[in-house]
Amino acid sequence: MWLAGNSGPFRVHNLEVGSPRASGLRILHISDLHFAPGQKAKQQFLKELADLKPDLVINTGDNLGHKDAINPTLRALEPLLDFPGVFVNGSNDYRAPKPRNPIRYFTGPSKVQAGQALDTDRFMRELVGAGWQDINNKSARLDIRGKSLGFMGLDDPHDHLDDLESLGQQAAEIANADLTIGVAHAPYMRVIDALLENHASLMFAGHTHGGQICLPGQKALVTNCDLPTEFASGLSAWSNDQQEAMLHVSNGLGCSIYQPVRLFCPPSATLITLR
Numbered sequence: 001m002w003l004a005g006n007s008g009p010f011r012v013h014n015l016e017v018g019s020p021r022a023s024g025l026r027i028l029h030i031s032d033l034h035f036a037p038g039q040k041a042k043q044q045f046l047k048e049l050a051d052l053k054p055d056l057v058i059n060t061g062d063n064l065g066h067k068d069a070i071n072p073t074l075r076a077l078e079p080l081l082d083f084p085g086v087f088v089n090g091s092n093d094y095r096a097p098k099p100r101n102p103i104r105y106f107t108g109p110s111k112v113q114a115g116q117a118l119d120t121d122r123f124m125r126e127l128v129g130a131g132w133q134d135i136n137n138k139s140a141r142l143d144i145r146g147k148s149l150g151f152m153g154l155d156d157p158h159d160h161l162d163d164l165e166s167l168g169q170q171a172a173e174i175a176n177a178d179l180t181i182g183v184a185h186a187p188y189m190r191v192i193d194a195l196l197e198n199h200a201s202l203m204f205a206g207h208t209h210g211g212q213i214c215l216p217g218q219k220a221l222v223t224n225c226d227l228p229t230e231f232a233s234g235l236s237a238w239s240n241d242q243q244e245a246m247l248h249v250s251n252g253l254g255c256s257i258y259q260p261v262r263l264f265c266p267p268s269a270t271l272i273t274l275r
Helices: 038-051 070-082 102-107 122-127 162-173 190-197
Strands: 010-018 026-030 056-059 085-086 137-145 147-153 179-183 200-206 233-239 243-250 266-275
Touching: 010 233, 026 038, 026 233, 038 070, 070 122, 085 122, 137 162, 147 162, 179 190, 190 200, 190 233, 190 243
Parallel strands: 010 266, 026 056, 056 085, 147 179, 179 200, 200 243
Antiparallel strands: 026 266, 137 147, 233 243
């Protein structure tokens, strides 16, 4: 489908990643819901994702897409809250969206606008109360089906809330996990490099919307950060001189209510099976 928006059509991508010590686990990655009241098709798709029965849900932020989005978003996420999960925030989880000129995205990363402040603390409390782990600038460890998963998380890098200096301590807190996972909303290169340097072997991010407005074949024109466009969506290898990790960047499930169009870049979630 070449044209899509906040009402879909939605897709699920199925991928496999090598991780022998955590083999068999299934991770559902969702991101960038930008949820607003009345988005029934998106809510139904989230319900259908629960039918996949993942072992773990990783949510990489920008869940909220409207000043009145908290209650509808919590209702939409409710079926997935039955599964273990971790989350980080994006800038839209702190402030409601405002109209902006979409042409500016082609001139570099967008500036964070001072929209209406949202009750982010309440939203996070509800997610934590339902059982998900808040990993904004903090670590977590989950034992799932006999596998120990360690998480290093960062608050939104696009909003300059990421505490890279915390990663050393986070890594120490999850030492000896069967799999070390890095999670952030916006995949700025400073963030991906820092997670790799602290021994993440699998990393998750969102923010790019896969490019949102793409050429045929989902060839992204922008990423809204400094990540090269060839990494804007999907699974790829990220390396330095000493090590390599797999990076998954989500297309996301939504977009701003003020720019509700995707071109050659359908909204999607991803189910990753570890092998």
